[in-house]
Amino acid sequence: MRRDEMSDLMAFLAVAEERSFTRAAARLGTSQSAVSAVVRRLEQRLDVRLLTRTTRAVSPTEAGQRLLDTLRPAFDEIEAQLSALDVMRTHPSGTIKLTASRRAALQIVMPVANRLMTEHPDIKIEIAVDGRFVDIAKEGYDAGVRLGESLDRDMIGVRISPDLEMIVAGSPDYFRNNPVPRTPHDLAGHNCVNLRLQTLGGLYAWEFEQDGRPMNVRVDGQFTSSDTELILEAGLAGRGLICLPSDHLAPYIASGALVRVLADWCPPFAGYFLYYPSRRQVSPAFRLLVEGLRWREPRKPQSAD
DSSP states (O other): OOHHHHHHHHHHHHHHHHTOHHHHHHHHTSOHHHHHHHHHHHHHHHTSOOEEEOSSOEEEOHHHHHHHHHHHHHHHHHHHHHHHHHHHHHSOOEEEEEEEOHHHIIIIIHHHHHHHHHHOTTEEEEEEEOSSOOOTTTTTOSEEEEEGGGOOTTEEEEEOSOOEEEEEEEOHHHHHHSOOOSSGGGGGGSOBOEEBOTTTOSBOOEEEEETTEEEEEOOOOSOEESOHHHHHHHHHTTSOBEEEEHHHHHHHHHHTSSEEEOGGGOOEEOOEEEEEETTOOOOHHHHHHHHHHOOOOOOOOOOOO
């Protein structure tokens, strides 16, 4: 329906409800002659008389009453929806659908999601745990959480974590029977746990760098999995060396359950980002989530003068 057709129907509705061209014109903020011309145009287009006009009153014809009975609830619904949108603008509500890896969902998203849902009971959050790269627009998600280096060009990326680094580690039991590798080349003599990539199905090549020179190493071992939690369990059980991001392994390195090796070959890389289409209209609820997740550098303590 064209905009002028919608305006004609609104003019007819005003006249039919007010039973007066004068009062309808005042309601619409225009002149009586303009309203009369609009209604005549509508009747000509529909080829049916909608109003009976006398010197004293205006009333709908049978056809006009049928149209009035149809328009009134339709316009009431439109007005109600516009009011609801205005409420959404000022009162955060609605469902936010996210896709994220398990680790990012647990460590980064859930603390913020729990706080938002407590502070704003009308906000609903749905998280799909998925290790593959998801086309969020095609699959109906509002946003996704992935490592920053994997963002597409048409996406807005908001940093939600500090930089990470890959960590190569093994259990103390493993190193009782195996030498500590000094360079990535030494991994050829070690039992290593492989990661099967969910997106492409291939095996992850362990990535290293030193003095600006990158090196990818294909490793081999008894155990392979597409799940990082199972890989972590294998490493803790002494099944071999594992290579996972620092957010997975840092607590175990700190406790001594795992021993880190090849640290000088593993530079930092971009951490997790919340990404969403650049053309997306941001709702108040989604804006709160973005600001809640946004990574902010910790303030450095000020030195005493």
